[in-house]
Amino acid sequence: MDTPALALGPLLHEGKAKRLYATADPQRCAVEFKDVATASNGRRQARLPGKGGLNCRISARLFTLLEQAGLPTHFQGLLGDGWMLVRTLRMIPLEVVLRNRAAGSLLRQLPTVAGQRLEPPLLDLYFKDDALGDPFLSEARLAVLNIITPQARVQLETMARQVNSALHQALGKLDLDLVDLKLEFGWDASGQLRLADELSPDNCRLWDRRQSPDSPGRSLDKDRFRQGLGGLVAAYKEVDHRIQTLGLQPQPHDPGQGLL
Ligand code: ADP
Ligand code: UDP
Numbered sequence: 001m002d003t004p005a006l007a008l009g010p011l012l013h014e015g016k017a018k019r020l021y022a023t024a025d026p027q028r029c030a031v032e033f034k035d036v037a038t039a040s041n042g043r044r045q046a047r048l049p050g051k052g053g054l055n056c057r058i059s060a061r062l063f064t065l066l067e068q069a070g071l072p073t074h075f076q077g078l079l080g081d082g083w084m085l086v087r088t089l090r091m092i093p094l095e096v097v098l099r100n101r102a103a104g105s106l107l108r109q110l111p112t113v114a115g116q117r118l119e120p121p122l123l124d125l126y127f128k129d130d131a132l133g134d135p136f137l138s139e140a141r142l143a144v145l146n147i148i149t150p151q152a153r154v155q156l157e158t159m160a161r162q163v164n165s166a167l168h169q170a171l172g173k174l175d176l177d178l179v180d181l182k183l184e185f186g187w188d189a190s191g192q193l194r195l196a197d198e199l200s201p202d203n204c205r206l207w208d209r210r211q212s213p214d215s216p217g218r219s220l221d222k223d224r225f226r227q228g229l230g231g232l233v234a235a236y237k238e239v240d241h242r243i244q245t246l247g248l249q250p251q252p253h254d255p256g257q258g259l260l
Contacts, residue, residue, distance in 0.1 A: 060250035077253035089186025179205035
């Protein structure tokens with residue numbers, strides 16, 4: 001993968017799928033998307049060349065779509081293949097999962113049928129903590145954690161539903177059925193709530209409406225890795241290809257912003 005045209009500061013965080021680096025501006029950091037797929041909370045891993053660049057491009061376009069719809073994100077520009085510039089946020093340690101259809105863990109936890117429509121979309125909160133296995137949060141458990149005020153929670157859930165609805169609609173036009181997705185949020189330096197992390201087939205389920213429901217080719221997301229179906233990079237390329245047709249132009253990083 002290319003290195004970005006930007007002076008990188010220290011590595012701030014190495015996660016399972018991305019690395020975050022400081023830049024000369026404390027309010028902005030550079031994100032490198034790794035060519036790695038993980039499942040089972042990182043216990044299974046594989047190197048998949050091309051995956052990082054695809055997730056970065058897909059995320060950049062979808063963040064751009066949301067910004068154009070008036071939804072604030074951390075996206076600040078593309079830096080090169082597999083790299084983007086984002087606003088440094090104070091992250092809220094929650095995984096916000098929106099489900100438009102039943103799939104994945106929900107099938108193991110509630111008597112639901114795969115693909116069952118959930119209207120209104122189901123919103124589940126999980127505590128983002130690898131060591132604890134990202135546990136599901138009840139109302140009472142969220143109160144014990146004391147990580148978000150009731151008002152901020154309403155703001156976060158409202159924005160999460162708006163993000164889901166904008167993406168569900170836009171992807172639907174491309175015959176991509178947004179089954180579920182995981183979102184993360186954080187606060188910027190001025191106290192604005194923003195969508196963070198990534199928007200890629202790593203953190204959502206996308207079913208291809210051009211394939212029959214029982215076809216193994218229907219999943220165009222990380223389930224291909226979780227279920228050992230193979231063809232993950234080809235599936236992500238198909239998603240990238242369809243999203244390109246929306247004609248969104250994510251801004252490249254402007255070196256005039258003083259970070260070079
Ligand atoms: P994980 O840490 O879950 O293994 P990643 O490999 O995707 O996940 O690492 C990216 C990390 O960066 C995550 O912990 C995520 O919460 C965090 N993050 C994402 N966007 C921002 C941001 N704008 N500012 C600060 N941290 C961020
Ligand atoms: N998800 C994610 N990171 C996680 C857990 C879930 O991105 O740590 C996404 C997952 O890709 C899916 C949605 O959140 O799109 C719902 O996941 P689910 O609860 O079904 O868990 P899974 O069975 O995928 O582990």
